[in-house]
């Protein structure tokens with residue numbers, strides 16, 4: 001790394017999308033941000049905003065076949081603004097990696113051995129690790145000389161006590177196959193719990209926070225004094241809350257039943273629970289905006305899907321209140337949590353006895369800033385705290401390579 005290399009490119013590769021940001025860590029500014037959506041479909045879309053030049057957002061539509069093609073398109077967009085990957089100012093590329101197993105508890109410079117371990121974990125993050133791996137390989141091919149850093153979704157959850165991380169199954173079997181609860185979205189849970197403490201004017205060590213990360217994937221976490229003590233996702237990102245396309249918690253016997261009685265294969269069940277369940281399985285839509293629109297038109301299936309989503313969310317708020325004993329704040333984040341006021345209102349409705357309430361006019365405010373939405377009198381703060389996984393990844397990446 002040269003002394004002038006102060007920029008970090010962050011790639012957050014999801015199953016069908018890539019979010020990215022180019023940041024200058026010395027100046028503390030974002031130079032470019034963007035998103036590639038619907039990778040693998042005819043209607044892929046790339047939206048790129050070159051903040052450094054003050055240029056307008058550029059949108060390109062048209063098929064982008066896979067993550068490799070997506071990253072090459074991103075590199076071309078950056079190059080068009082003189083921010084290409086060949087820049088000597090680039091210090092590192094930071095990658096979100098979803099599953100790090102037990103081995104990776106810290107941001108890690110990626111070498112062949114690290115990449116191999118991330119590949120070994122594909123079966124326990126089948127929607128995510130393959131996309132992360134393609135992102136790493138493509139970025140490496142474009143800039144083989146640059147440090148590539150992995151920041152793991154699982155890292156923040158490694159502080160969970162053994163009684164929260166273990167499933168109540170035979171210990172030898174569990175240990176032989178490394179079956180335990182790992183938890184995901186950790187970068188977001190860490191960032192949001194810290195920001196929530198700051199919003200309350202407290203140090204993270206002083207507060208207990210329930211973080212509700214509600215995106216397409218969704219998870220809850222209980223954070224006590226800055227450390228994660230429980231989270232809703234488990235061995236894989238399938239456990240826990242109702243998600244866009246994933247079932248969340250389910251009786252595991254449903255899977256045997258589907259195989260024995262419904263004649264489904266292992267892969268059929270996998271696809272059913274990961275891609276055809278959750279909101280999309282319940283009502284045919286996984287976008288909360290569309291679901292709310294349908295509810296407003298009196299659509300019963302959309303209503304039921306919403307109610308199931310909220311019921312599960314409430315159960316986790318209750319469970320984590322019990323786990324924490326004292327709750328200082330409940331923080332909503334990610335696409336749904338930051339934008340869907342009806343979800344926030346419904347999740348907290350009826351929990352006044354637990355000190356939880358939402359002020360309707362505060363809840364209706366739209367803003368990119370962290371904010372409280374609970375009334376003055378409420379014992380527990382309810383907050384909307386926009387997540388920024390990319391910023392957190394950039395900071396961790398830069399800290400590692402500039403150390």
Ligand SMILES: Nc1ncnc2c1ncn2[C@@H]1O[C@H](COP(=O)(O)OP(=O)(O)O)[C@@H](O)[C@H]1O
Nearest residue numbers: 214215216217286287288289334335336339340
């Ligand atoms: N204005 C909005 N109102 C309600 N829901 C929204 C809004 N904007 C985005 N969402 C929800 O956020 C989801 C995407 O969240 P995001 O955190 O970006 O997910 P991911 O990182 O898993 O792709 C969308 O599927 C949609 O349900």
Ligand SMILES: CC(=O)OP(=O)(O)O
Nearest residue numbers: 014184215216217237
């Ligand atoms: C782990 C996970 O579910 O991630 P995402 O929400 O990006 O799908």
Ligand SMILES: [Mg+2]
Nearest residue numbers: 215216217334
């Ligand atoms: Mg996400």
